[in-house]
Amino acid sequence: MNMSDQALALDGLSPLDEGAFGFPERVRYLKQFGTHSQSFSTLQPGMQYFDLPGIGYIGYMRKWGGTFVLSDPVCAPGNFAVILEKFHTRFPNACYIQVSKRVVDFLHLRFGLFGTQFGSESRIHLKDWSLSGKKKQILRTALNQAEKNGITVKERFSDDHTREISDAWIRTRKCKSKEIRFLIRPMEMDYRENERHFYAYQDGKAVGFIYFDPIYRDNEIVSYVPNISRANADFRQGIFYTLMAHAIGVFKAEGVPSLDLGLLPLSLDQVTEHQESRLLKRILHGLYEKGNFLYNFKGLEFTKSRFRGDSFKTYCCHRRTIPALEFLAMFKLTRLL
Structure with a gap:
């Protein structure tokens, strides 16, 4: 010993x-x-x-x-x-x-x-969250553009062009060789209980998705966090907002207390x-x-800040x-x- x-x-x-x-x-x-x-x-x-x-x-x-x-x-x-x-x-x-x-x-x-x-x-407190307000105009604009382009969102637990979308998305990133791990868990995990998957579709084909992971307290799901998000390169700007807004609506209706937006590095x-x-x-x-050539720090912060959560x-x-x-x-x- x-x-x-x-x-x-x-x-x-x-x-x-x-x-x-x-x-x-x-x-x-x-x-x-x-x-x-x-x-x-x-x-x-x-x-x-x-x-x-x-x-x-x-x-x-x-x-x-x-x-x-x-x-x-x-x-x-x-x-x-x-x-x-x-x-x-x-x-x-x-x-x-x-x-x-x-x-x-x-x-x-x-x-x-x-x-x-x-x-x-x-962190977004879902009970009081809505799409209204001047500071969420970019979210409403993204939703309107998605509707005009025939984008619909569905929750599905399936592999619907997932790898195809992911590989194409990774080629547009600063780090093009492999998926990030550790700080962002990999897309494919053996343990997947209570994951939530939301897909965006155009003309019947998946063009983007977000995987949400559960956050627990005392054996209850008290929040979700979007740990994996991918989109067709043609829809980089609007698909994330559209998927997030749809998922927020679903979680809010289910009575989930909050939604965590995850890490904003640096x-x-x-x-x-x-x-x-x-x-x-x-x-x-x-x-x-100066390090945006390594990772899109500023872009990620801007995107997540549009949801007007409480920062810590x-x-x-x-x-x-x-x-x-x-x-x-x-x-x-x-x-x-």
Whole structure:
């Protein structure tokens, strides 16, 4: 028994092995505690797991000897400290990507890690959301144009020209070689329970789609997040808005409380918090301004901002002031490079 396992035993917790949970058990934790927008993505292919019996799990990937955690731990927020303490003992140099302020505060105060803003997320409260208002004119315009072009939207759980649309869409992107992974879960997953698929059609043929992943609390779906979206190159500007507006209407009618819009990478607050790396944040600001050749940061932020959701910060936690090698490894892991 190693030191970390001894500590677990002293705390009254069973010594763990990585990947100790069976898949159904991990799904049970997801449905009870999967409140983060990327909790569902922790079940993507290639993920490794740090399982703590009776508590929950942390999903992570490794690249070039580095360890990269995705999202908050899938456990009760009151147990974040317990599982993060154990995880840090085993992986003291890990980076934590797209985590909440609650995770940042613990890792900074307990272990001295930096917690630097990585981007923003946005959430729509569906009960009060509508298409009215001056600031949503672009959404109404997109819907009118779609109607004029004979675009209709249907919810279907099928493979309707999905790969054909996706491959054509990827060829129009900044990163043309492969689908991004880790930060965006891959389109094809073994686990697909409660995914929602909405397709846009013209003349009977699918021309775009969005896959929505469920967000859980206490075994109830409390939100969805659009993790996969693709469109025929001829309809890049309007199809996303049209699909989203239709899905929002469906979710609202079902009584789903909210819709999360997911990560806006490098959408940063100008104010630097005390636990942030000032130098790293300055670099990230510069990458947002000058790095659109790598990824369409500004375009994504503009598109999602049209839905007028409530924004909140998401962070990365790191040991060094400038985690250059770690970020390079992460970009390779995600296939951005």
